[in-house]
Amino acid sequence: MSVHIYQCPVRWSDMDVYGVVNNVSFLRLLEEARVDFIWRLGAEQGDAFFSGGSVVVRHAIEYKRPLVHRHEPVAIHMWVSEVRAAAVTIEYEVRDGDTLCALAATTMAPFNYEGRYPRTMSDEETAFFERFLNPRKALSCAC
Numbered sequence: 001m002s003v004h005i006y007q008c009p010v011r012w013s014d015m016d017v018y019g020v021v022n023n024v025s026f027l028r029l030l031e032e033a034r035v036d037f038i039w040r041l042g043a044e045q046g047d048a049f050f051s052g053g054s055v056v057v058r059h060a061i062e063y064k065r066p067l068v069h070r071h072e073p074v075a076i077h078m079w080v081s082e083v084r085a086a087a088v089t090i091e092y093e094v095r096d097g098d099t100l101c102a103l104a105a106t107t108m109a110p111f112n113y114e115g116r117y118p119r120t121m122s123d124e125e126t127a128f129f130e131r132f133l134n135p136r137k138a139l140s141c142a143c
Contacts, residue, residue: 002079002131002132003077003078003079003132003134004036004037004077004078004079004132005075005076005077005078006032006033006036006037006075006076006078007073007074007075007076008029008032008033008073008074008075008076009073009074010029010067010068010069010070010073010074011069012069013025014028014029014069015068015069019068020066020067020068021066021067021068021069023061023063026061026063026067026094026102026104027059027061029074029076029094030059030061030076030092030094030104030106033076033078033092034078034090034106037078037090052110052112052119052121052122052125053110053111053112053113053114053119054108054109054110054111055108055109055111056106056107056108057087057107057108057109058105058106058107059104059105059106060104060105060139061102061103061104062102062103062104062138062139062140063101063102064100064101064102064103065096065099065100065101065102066101067094067096067101067102070096074094074095074096074101075094075095075096076092076093076094076095077092077093077095078090078091078092078132079091079132079133079134079136080129080130080132080133080134081105081133081134081135081136081137081138082135083121083126083129083130083133085120085121086109086110086118086119086120086121087107087108087109087110088107088108088109088121088125088129089105089106089107089108090105090106090107090108091103091104091105091136091137091138091139092104092105092106092138093138103138103139104138104139105137105138105139110125
């Protein structure tokens with residue numbers, strides 16, 4: 001199984017009044033990691049979903065430990081747990097060193113913005129995501 005690891009900076013502004021990374025900020029960190037995974041790797045290895053258009057259809061996060069501001073980046077491990085004709089699910093582990101801070105999953109669907117309708121994934125998109133395919137789910141529930 002291939003895993004993409006993104007070293008994500010945690011900004012001071014990501015924290016809330018309680019001194020921990022806010023739940024909305026967690027989504028932003030996951031977005032940064034996902035964009036790095038799809039765009040940066042996609043540019044090297046073929047079409048990777050954004051050039052043809054896509055939308056997020058589901059997010060789920062399970063918080064394990066608080067994450068606080070730090071100067072070192074936090075490691076976000078990503079892999080693909082499911083590839084279908086019209087959807088892909090990306091799983092995440094957010095780690096502060098050896099500490100697991102959160103588990104998450106995002107399901108995305110291909111979408112034609114110009115025509116404003118759902119589409120199926122191209123062969124290139126499917127091939128890209130299959131390189132990172134592992135059926136292991138980060139989250140234990142089917143949220």
